[in-house]
Amino acid sequence: xxxxxxxxxxTGGPAGGPAIANLTDLFAVAWQIEADAVERYKLLAxxxxxxxxxxxxxxxRDLARAEGIHRDEIQRMAGDIDVVAxxxxxxxxxxxxxxxxxDLGEAHYLMTPWHALQMAxxxxxxxxxxxxxxxxxxxxxxxxxxxxxxxxxxxEHVALCHRLLKKYPAPQTEAWAEDADxxxxxx
Ligand code: ZN
Numbered sequence: 620x621x622x623x624x625x626x627x628x629x630t631g632g633p634a635g636g637p638a639i640a641n642l643t644d645l646f647a648v649a650w651q652i653e654a655d656a657v658e659r660y661k662l663l664a665x666x667x668x669x670x671x672x673x674x675x676x677x678x679x680r681d682l683a684r685a686e687g688i689h690r691d692e693i694q695r696m697a698g699d700i701d702v703v704a705x706x707x708x709x710x711x712x713x714x715x716x717x718x719x720x721x722d723l724g725e726a727h728y729l730m731t732p733w734h735a736l737q738m739a740x741x742x743x744x745x746x747x748x749x750x751x752x753x754x755x756x757x758x759x760x761x762x763x764x765x766x767x768x769x770x771x772x773x774x775e776h777v778a779l780c781h782r783l784l785k786k787y788p789a790p791q792t793e794a795w796a797e798d799a800d801x802x803x804x805x806x
Contacts, residue, residue, distance in 0.1 A: 647705035653690035732787040740780040747773035
């Protein structure tokens with residue numbers, strides 16, 4: 620993993636994820652990524668409800684549902700493997716403490732649709748980058764094929780975020796900063 624860091628990969632990118640020794644680990648990480656995505660999209664949907672953005676709230680709820688279905692599919696695919704227990708054992712990349720989640724809490728008071736989509740995109744890109752990293756580095760064809768499937772799914776989510784960002788461009792800085800009423804204005 621330190622080798623990847625030297626290649627200049629972004630912090631929190633694929634190099635930050637757990638190494639995959641076997642299919643069990645891959646299922647466990649994929650399960651955790653989906654479970655994390657469900658929580659993130661639920662939070663983002665709540666944010667958009669606060670902003671009275673029904674369209675994005677609906678989209679995020681839909682994504683939360685889709686990621687939840689995928690999470691449960693992964694659990695089924697894993698069969699007898701206890702992916703939830705294995706996910707907890709994984710030594711690195713504690714998803715509950717992921718940078719995206721920390722940002723989500725801090726950005727709470729100034730969240731706009733654009734910000735919400737940036738959070739969504741960051742999560743999807745990280746997941747995509749991680750699976751692509753597994754595809755590129757594993758010697759096991761079974762792991763490669765499965766990781767490739769996961770990567771394709773995440774690529775669709777990344778594309779969706781990009782499409783939505785075209786519809787919800789970055790707000791004018793002054794406009795959302797005024798509304799946001801930040802506790803410590805930086806002036
Ligand atoms: Zn996704």
